[in-house]
Amino acid sequence: MSSSGAPSLKPLVSNTRIMFSLLPGLGAMIIFRMAIHLYRPDIEDAQHRVRDHPFEHLYECYDFVIVGGGSAGCVLADRLSENPEWNVLLLEAGQDENVLSEVPVMFPVLQTSSIDWQFVTEPSEEYCLSMVDKRCKWPRGKVLGGCSAINAMLYIRGNKRDYDNWEAMGNPGWSYKEVLPYFLKSENMAIPEYKENPYHSTGGRLTVEYFRYEQPITRKILEAGQELGYNILDVNGEYQTGFTRSHATVREGLRCSAAKAFLRPAAKRPNLHVSVHSLVEKILIDEHKRAYGVKFVKHGIQKIVKARREVILSSGAIQSPQLLMLSGIGDAEHLKELGIHPIVNLPGVGQNLQDHVAMGGNSFLFDNPYTNGTDYCFNLNSAFSIGSLIDFSIHKSGQLYSMMEAEAMAFVNTKYQDPNEDYPDIQLFIAPTADNMDGGIFGKRANGLTDETYAELYEDILFESSFSVVPLLLRPKSKGFLKLKDANPYSPPRIYPNYYSHPDDVKVMTEGARIVAALAQQPTLRLLNTRPNPNRTPGCAKHVFLSDEHLECVARHHTLTIYHPVGTCAMGPADDPDAVVDPRLRVYGVKNLRVVDGSIMPKIVNGNTNAPIIMIAEKASDMIKEDWYNLQDELAGCTVEQYRQHQSKHSENQEPSKVDPDNQKPTKNGSVKEELTKVDLIRPDLFNETSHLFPNLPSDTHYSPRKTKDEHKSPAARENKPKNKEPDMKSSPTKADLNNIDPVLQLVYPPEYFVNQPTKYNLPTFQPYPYKPTNLLKPKRPNHRLLPHTNPFKWYKPTYYRPTPLKRPSLFINPYDYPIVKEKEEPFYETEELITPKGQKSCRIWLYYDGVKYEVTL
Secondary structure, eight states: OOTTSSOOSHHHHHHHHHHHHHHHHHHHHHHHHHHHHHHOHHHHOTTTOOOOOOGGGOOSEEEEEEEOOSHHHHHHHHHHTTSTTOOEEEEOSSBSOOGGGGSGGGHHHHTTSTTBOOEEOOOOSSSOTTBGGGOOEEOOBOBTTGGGGTSOOBOOOOOHHHHHHHHHTTOTTOSHHHHHHHHHHHEEEOOGGGTTOTTOOSSSSEEEBOOSOOOHHHHHHHHHHHHTTOOBOOTTSSOOOEEEEOOBOEETTEEOOHIIIIIHHHTTOTTEEEEOSEEEEEEEEOTTSBEEEEEEEETTEEEEEEEEEEEEEOSHHHHHHHHHHHTTEEOHHHHHHTTOOOSEEOTTTTOSBBOOEEEOOOEEEOOOOOSSSOOSSOOHHHHTSHHHHHHHHTTSOSGGGOOTTOSEEEEEOOTTSOGGGOOOSEEEEEESOOGGGGTTSSHHHHHTBOHHHHHHHHGGGTTSSEEEEEEEESSOOOOBEEEOSSSOTTSOOEEEOOTTOSHHHHHHHHHHHHHHHHHHTSHHHHTTTOEEOSSOOTTTTTSOTTSHHHHHHHHHHSEEEOSOOBOTTOBOOTTOTTOOBOTTOBBTTOBTEEEOSGGGOSSOOSSOSHHHHHHHHHHHHHHHHHHHSSOOSOOSSSOHHHHHHHHHHSOGGGSOOOEETTTTEEOTTOOOOOOOOSOEEEOTTHHHHHHTTOTTSOGGGSSSOOOOTTTTSOHHHHTTSOOOOOOOTTSOOOHHHHTTSOHHHHHHSOHHHHHTOOSOTTSOOOOOOOOOGGGOBOOOOOOTTTSOSSOSOTTOOOOOBBOOOOOSOOTTSOTTSOOEEEOOOOOEEEEEEEEOTTSOEEEEEEEEETTEEEEEEO
């Protein structure tokens, strides 16, 4: 608000500017996606991508059914399927990893995208006050790999005392000494100075490196940390207190998610089935209180799958308790209120919610020491330039390999913590950028800041050299809880984090903010004229800067989650009334049901949670193997005879063929004898694949019609909806029928093609055409139902294709895509350096591809 009391125009101007930046930003990402497709097959990794198992080929009974393909689920699927005698099914509600998620710099873009569940907290008057509707966004991965596919890739194990405390709470086997081997089992340490360290190991599935690109300001902040009295050390080693370059789950500079690390190497095992787009609605429990299977929905079809040994719940700290409650396991009174029959009364389900709350807005301006125009910190304009695109695509280097949110970090002690204990109470994320450096396109949207807050803080300092240091509360005393909104599995639960409900948490956080201010005043940073952002958070300007009142106000307004919710299915001894699982992670009161994810943590760990969750899954895998190694009895789901009959019923020729694209021959598990032809398979949906990541953008930025209102409803809600009449397969389609042809095919083939096909035209069996120029089919120009009247991508030009037989799903594409074959043509480019009238360097690039010349000057 302005000083006169009249509404300020700043928020409106800021919001309008950001909105007009979205379409060019989307266009840049589509170009980026095309460059990856053309030049970086190592990122697409088509040979090793996880293939969705066809719905009709899923077994009726498996040994283990794993619900949730996140960090823990991927580990479990890999380790349990190591036993060839066990059949394992992994169910994931989301999709396979998006190619763009592999690139570190794209991390903030993935928040609120289609591979994020997009949870928000309930409104509060005590925290999240600068967020839209006073709700904090809580991103959770809706994708294979879960949060490891959308997080900041930071690898932190926690503190030794965390696990010793778990054991002291009545959980034998969880001391630091006993969990360390499982950290080592999964780790492949690629940082040279730590390879021979006893706290690290090599040869595991999960690669740990430094981020490949580092901004110059990051080194200066680390030097300032030494001047503040801290050492630069290995925070995953003997001591945790100190500063460090961030350890990251990256491999050769690219994201190493749990899906890449654990699931891709195991995906071709014949005893492991992975089913994506499969949302589990309920765990099935019989009259003997044994979990015998799950009910899930895939592509609108409901199916029941039985588990002979166990159902393992790995859906995360939000959805694991949600699914337990939907299945009748939880607080009986709460379930009765929603009309759910309580099977087991476990009041601890959904309770004990803990998160690492953080304080935003700690940004600092500084003077760039470079005089040639080179950036000293992360700047979106230079990071997403043609030069950076070429560096990344051709030279495998450059700013697109950077993690601008936390290139470095620190574990420090406030005055409330004894420094001699090596149990720091504040973690610092050191970012070589601030929210002003991306123009509000990514950070504002990801955090959910209001227009007023962003405009007041950053609009008048856009793209001025900045960095930020975010303090995070490591051991919060405040605890929240989850409740079901209703009995509908498609409704998100109500999230009450209760940040700062314990007064000690605010005190520790304000001291953490003072440490940040002291860091910025160290000699190394003072040489750069480092100074706080002169703008103040709306609602806090009335307080004296850095006073207790001011810092508490900022903490309650600029409240951030660090995406670490845990504890909602807490592990504990049998006499603990709030415990949900025992020390072997078995759900109390229900047989053959386990929870394996971050929700089992009785207390949150002293650092990022992804590495501990992977450790939990590694340890749980061994416990499950121990429990079932010698047990072959019928316990649940199906009898031994039914199980064997079902296995034999699914003969080899019913399995999806597995082809080795290197040797162009089927593998021993495949039954199809034809070889892959050596042609380029062009995905016709590269544009939509990228634009559909962002469902909140205007619909006219997509190349396909908007989804219907009923698409995401449960099958029960769609039962009474009139169904379209199935077309007669023996007759040619009418003009009215042509309106129902798949839009992707309409982009490629003219109407005459479909009229002449005697088979089902929405997925035709293509007939081979003799390769003559006169027989090439010109695609139909997209009509107004598919593309906006004004195409934002002016370089788009229809390409000429010829059909090819579609014999089977290819390893190189999703089985639901439509493969088009194109004669091979290598793209090439030319560049020229220009000097602008202001003396600044620019780059002009010409890209020649498919007979079209694209020209850009940046």
